Amino acid sequence: MSGGPDGLPPDGTVVGPPFPREEIILLTSDLTVRSGPREILSGVSLAFPRQKVSAIIGPSGCGKTTLVRCLNRMAELAGLTISGEVRYRGRDIYDPQVNPVQVRRRIGMVFQRPTVFPSSIYENVAFGLRLERESREVVDRGVVRSLKRAGLWEEVREDLDRPALALSGGQQQRLCIARALAVEPGVLLMDEPTSSLDPIATQKVEDMIYELKKEYTVIIVTHNMQQAARVADYTAFLYQGHLVEFEETRQFFESPRAKLTENYITGRFG
Amino acid sequence: MEDQGTRPALGEEPPVVGSGNAPAPPGRVPPNPFSRRSILRALTSPVGWIPGIFLASIVVVLMLSSHFQNFGLGFFGPVWNPNPTDPSVATYGILYFVIGSALTAGFALVLAMLLSLAIAISLVVFLPSPASRILTSLTDLLAGIPSVVYGIWGYVILAPYFSKQLDPALSHYLGWLPGFAASPTEYAGGTGLLLAIFILTIMVVPLTTALLRESLRAIPREQVESGLALGATRWEVLRRVQLPWARRSIPSAVLLGFGRAVGETVAVFMVIGNEVKLPTSLFSGSSTMATLLVGQFDSAFEYPDLLHALVEVALLLLAISLVVNLLGLRYFGSGRMAHVGAGA
Amino acid sequence: MTAAAGAGDLSVDIELGLVPDRRVHRRVAWDRWLGRLLPLAFVAVLFPIIDLLYWIGSEALPTLSWTTLTTNPVGFGGGLYAPLTGTVYLVGIATAIAGTLGIVAGAYTAEFASPRAALIGRLLANLLTGTPAIVVGYFGYFALVLYTHSTFTLWAGAITLSIFMLPYVYRVTDAAFGSVPPSQREASLGAGSTRGQYLRRVALPIAFPQVLSGLFLAMAIGAGETAPLLFTAGWSITPAQGLSSPTSYLSGFIWNYFDQPSNLGHLVILSFQAAFLLIVGVLVLNVAVQLVAERYRRRLRGFFA
Ligand SMILES: Nc1ncnc2c1ncn2[C@@H]1O[C@H](COP(=O)(O)OP(=O)(O)OP(=O)(O)O)[C@@H](O)[C@H]1O
Ligand SMILES: [Mg+2]
Numbered sequence: 001m002s003g004g005p006d007g008l009p010p011d012g013t014v015v016g017p018p019f020p021r022e023e024i025i026l027l028t029s030d031l032t033v034r035s036g037p038r039e040i041l042s043g044v045s046l047a048f049p050r051q052k053v054s055a056i057i058g059p060s061g062c063g064k065t066t067l068v069r070c071l072n073r074m075a076e077l078a079g080l081t082i083s084g085e086v087r088y089r090g091r092d093i094y095d096p097q098v099n100p101v102q103v104r105r106r107i108g109m110v111f112q113r114p115t116v117f118p119s120s121i122y123e124n125v126a127f128g129l130r131l132e133r134e135s136r137e138v139v140d141r142g143v144v145r146s147l148k149r150a151g152l153w154e155e156v157r158e159d160l161d162r163p164a165l166a167l168s169g170g171q172q173q174r175l176c177i178a179r180a181l182a183v184e185p186g187v188l189l190m191d192e193p194t195s196s197l198d199p200i201a202t203q204k205v206e207d208m209i210y211e212l213k214k215e216y217t218v219i220i221v222t223h224n225m226q227q228a229a230r231v232a233d234y235t236a237f238l239y240q241g242h243l244v245e246f247e248e249t250r251q252f253f254e255s256p257r258a259k260l261t262e263n264y265i266t267g268r269f270g
Numbered sequence: 271m272e273d274q275g276t277r278p279a280l281g282e283e284p285p286v287v288g289s290g291n292a293p294a295p296p297g298r299v300p301p302n303p304f305s306r307r308s309i310l311r312a313l314t315s316p317v318g319w320i321p322g323i324f325l326a327s328i329v330v331v332l333m334l335s336s337h338f339q340n341f342g343l344g345f346f347g348p349v350w351n352p353n354p355t356d357p358s359v360a361t362y363g364i365l366y367f368v369i370g371s372a373l374t375a376g377f378a379l380v381l382a383m384l385l386s387l388a389i390a391i392s393l394v395v396f397l398p399s400p401a402s403r404i405l406t407s408l409t410d411l412l413a414g415i416p417s418v419v420y421g422i423w424g425y426v427i428l429a430p431y432f433s434k435q436l437d438p439a440l441s442h443y444l445g446w447l448p449g450f451a452a453s454p455t456e457y458a459g460g461t462g463l464l465l466a467i468f469i470l471t472i473m474v475v476p477l478t479t480a481l482l483r484e485s486l487r488a489i490p491r492e493q494v495e496s497g498l499a500l501g502a503t504r505w506e507v508l509r510r511v512q513l514p515w516a517r518r519s520i521p522s523a524v525l526l527g528f529g530r531a532v533g534e535t536v537a538v539f540m541v542i543g544n545e546v547k548l549p550t551s552l553f554s555g556s557s558t559m560a561t562l563l564v565g566q567f568d569s570a571f572e573y574p575d576l577l578h579a580l581v582e583v584a585l586l587l588l589a590i591s592l593v594v595n596l597l598g599l600r601y602f603g604s605g606r607m608a609h610v611g612a613g614a
Numbered sequence: 615m616t617a618a619a620g621a622g623d624l625s626v627d628i629e630l631g632l633v634p635d636r637r638v639h640r641r642v643a644w645d646r647w648l649g650r651l652l653p654l655a656f657v658a659v660l661f662p663i664i665d666l667l668y669w670i671g672s673e674a675l676p677t678l679s680w681t682t683l684t685t686n687p688v689g690f691g692g693g694l695y696a697p698l699t700g701t702v703y704l705v706g707i708a709t710a711i712a713g714t715l716g717i718v719a720g721a722y723t724a725e726f727a728s729p730r731a732a733l734i735g736r737l738l739a740n741l742l743t744g745t746p747a748i749v750v751g752y753f754g755y756f757a758l759v760l761y762t763h764s765t766f767t768l769w770a771g772a773i774t775l776s777i778f779m780l781p782y783v784y785r786v787t788d789a790a791f792g793s794v795p796p797s798q799r800e801a802s803l804g805a806g807s808t809r810g811q812y813l814r815r816v817a818l819p820i821a822f823p824q825v826l827s828g829l830f831l832a833m834a835i836g837a838g839e840t841a842p843l844l845f846t847a848g849w850s851i852t853p854a855q856g857l858s859s860p861t862s863y864l865s866g867f868i869w870n871y872f873d874q875p876s877n878l879g880h881l882v883i884l885s886f887q888a889a890f891l892l893i894v895g896v897l898v899l900n901v902a903v904q905l906v907a908e909r910y911r912r913r914l915r916g917f918f919a
Binding site: 311314315317318319320321322324325326327328331332334335384385386388389391392395396397405407408409410411412414415416417418419420421422423425426427472475503504505506526529530532533534535536540560563564567580581584587588591592594595596598599 | 659718
């Protein structure tokens with residue numbers, strides 16, 4: 001399943017909408033994930049375009065979380081066996097020469113529930129920068145920039161030394177996003193980032209995602225089809241570990257190609 | 271904005287390990303303190319305190335048996351002389367035993383903490399999970415080896431080895447360090463402080479390892495995963511996320527381990543050389559409060575005063591272990607870590 | 615963000631660390647080395663233990679025979695019948711006492727006690743666990759030997775031993791009943807069964823394997839103890855004449871004869887064998903604990919699936 005000389009699949013084999021090959025930033029080919037004998041993902045081949053928001057939807061347990069966790073090598077931590085390829089800008093991230101630490105730095109992740117560390121707001125955002133022993137100025141600048149991008153700066157600028165756990169749930173989630181942005185990843189993975197938030201906090205995160213795609217590639221898992229329709233440029237539908245459809249969002253919801261997709265988005269689903 | 275690492279902010283207490291009762295059924299009305307049920311519960315509550323009642327009777331019986339003879343400050347003096355011929359001049363000073371207990375338990379704890387930190391970290395962070403599972407069972411198994419077995423092994427195998435190989439080498443190469451300089455007669459038998467410390471270390475490691483391991487494992491998985499997702503290495507996550515969460519468990523493990531080490535009797539008695547003197551080096555024969563209790567009990571039949579003095583040592587030992595455990599349990603507290611602390 | 619770049623070029627290799635980056639390399643190398651160095655602490659601990667087990671095995675096994683287990687120590691020979699049966703009696707009686715009291719108290723704490731009473735109960739039990747064995751032994755001597763104007767007896771030894779074992783049974787029972795899924799509990803109580811019926815029919819079957827493993831654990835701990843027995847069960851090299859006389863026991867045998875002069879070498883050998891038997895007994899009980907725990911895990915999994 002290896003690609004052409006430049007690491008990209010030959011034209012026509014990419015499942016998904018027709019965007020130029022040069023736009024592909026992240027790509028899975030024949031990605032299969034097993035837990036013991038059980039297949040959780042079955043041969044998923046999918047390409048994500050740069051500086052766009054792609055959504056992954058599907059019923060509970062279909063493997064959405066597993067898929068995004070494969071994209072930054074978090075899945076292997078849970079003892080899953082992964083085969084197939086995941087390429088970031090043409091490079092196989094499962095290449096033995098590639099260190100997962102580096103991959104996770106380039107492909108950041110935000111979890112379903114906010115996972116702030118029990119330290120100050122500042123220290124939370126600075127976490128990734130401190131790892132590289134960046135200088136004070138660099139860290140300071142990075143913290144401010146990330147908080148601004150996450151739309152949190154105005155709310156917390158006076159309270160940077162306060163415990164992060166004192167923030168509201170929605171603020172905590174945006175803090176987690178700021179924390180992930182601070183290390184300047186190329187891609188940001190979000191696994192149901194708003195499922196534990198109220199509508200107003202959700203709205204704020206969605207607004208932020210809209211801003212983010214000017215600079216970042218965002219891949220968002222969501223249970224909520226309206227959310228996918230609102231924020232995503234492209235939408236993928238996953239069902240029982242199989243990729244059913246990957247389309248430009250408007251096309252996806254207005255005239256899905258697969259019967260299964262249509263049933264799912266119209267709510268006719270057992 | 272000061273550089274402070276990811277220290278948890280003040281007032282943010284990591285949750286206590288192993289706490290939590292079965293949650294009350296939802297929608298229960300607040301209990302009426304005079305209902306039949308509440309009264310019944312109050313009357314029967316000693317049933318749940320049976321172990322505590324035994325503990326209380328231990329304290330009471332030992333207090334009653336001690337007569338609280340006024341040994342005065344002399345009790346902490348250096349001369350321990352039950353003097354069979356003239357009981358009126360007998361003195362009971364336990365200083366050297368206290369020193370022996372402090373030295374053996376103290377050094378053993380330092381070594382055991384270093385080892386068990388490394389082991390607990392390996393188990394939780396570095397080793398692949400099948401190896402981690404097997405080694406976890408194995409370290410727990412070690413807690414079950416009876417102390418008298420450690421003692422006989424120390425006496426028969428280690429003492430000759432210490433006397434012929436290890437002690438001469440240590441005093442030769444490390445003689446310039448305080449505690450290591452010694453004349454060959456001092457380690458002639460091989461028994462002494464150093465061997466006692468060695469045995470105690472091995473005996474305490476399973477307990478401290480289990481405590482540290484469980485407190486590291488009690489950290490929410492998402493915390494660890496978000497650290498890794500930010501591109502931190504396993505070590506960095508440990509240092510910046512896990513250790514700050516678990517840091518309070520370290521002094522507690524030290525205290526609980528110390529309680530275990532200071533009360534250890536049989537194995538220490540078999541390898542410490544049982545001399546009553548101020549140790550001049552790590553190879554000196556010595557005694558601890560616990561070995562005093564087991565070593566002089568037989569003579570105590572003949573001298574009632576000696577028995578009373580021994581009971582007071584037992585009370586002191588009990589008091590130390592209660593205080594140390596009480597402080598240590600503040601973290602490992604409400605104590606459903608039933609699997610931790612097997613063996614004694 | 616990194617400038618848009620064609621696939622497969624140098625910049626992505628830099629991004630993914632394929633081109634050496636000193637800072638990242640240092641971090642990763644440090645991590646890798648720690649991952650190799652820290653597990654060496656196992657060697658420091660396990661090596662002496664392996665030496666111990668190997669030594670005791672090689673001392674005891676060649677001379678261990680059926681007659682060792684079935685004859686009493688006599689003159690310049692004999693076996694370990696008396697201490698072996700003594701240990702079995704002591705641990706048996708102590709387990710009966712500690713088991714009954716510990717299970718009742720533990721189940722009560724988990725099921726009936728008010729939160730505060732439960733907290734106190736657990737704290738005190740934990741403190742009892744931390745009480746030095748020799749102190750428990752002194753207590754046993756005063757309470758069961760001196761003040762009852764009796765002598766060293768098997769009874770006194772067994773009761774003292776049971777005090778020592780009690781908190782282990784208690785804690786495991788408490789944890790076992792406390793870990794019954796709340797849903798089970800509510801379903802049962804909601805369906806109108808009394809607390810007693812719930813305990814017997816629902817909680818006990820779920821908690822039982824764990825309680826059993828707690829009993830095994832307590833037995834393993836009791837079997838190896840020496841200090842609480844020396845001043846309560848006394849010592850006798852022959853079998854106890856009944857429950858009210860001093861008894862022989864394996865740990866006491868080691869304690870009494872480990873440093874005999876070489877003309878009594880057979881006693882030393884017997885004490886090696888006693889140590890071997892103790893280790894085997896403790897290992898068997900610990901393996902039983904693990905097996906029961908494994909079974910328990912599987913059952914729980916069945917619950918939540
Ligand atoms: N580490 C693991 N070990 C074993 N099975 C796993 C593991 N992780 C996930 N699974 C299984 O894989 C399937 C897909 O899980 P996944 O979490 O990816 O689903 P999901 O689409 O994210 O579901 P949800 O919408 O509920 O979050 C589930 O049936 C789950 O039980
Ligand atoms: Mg999910």
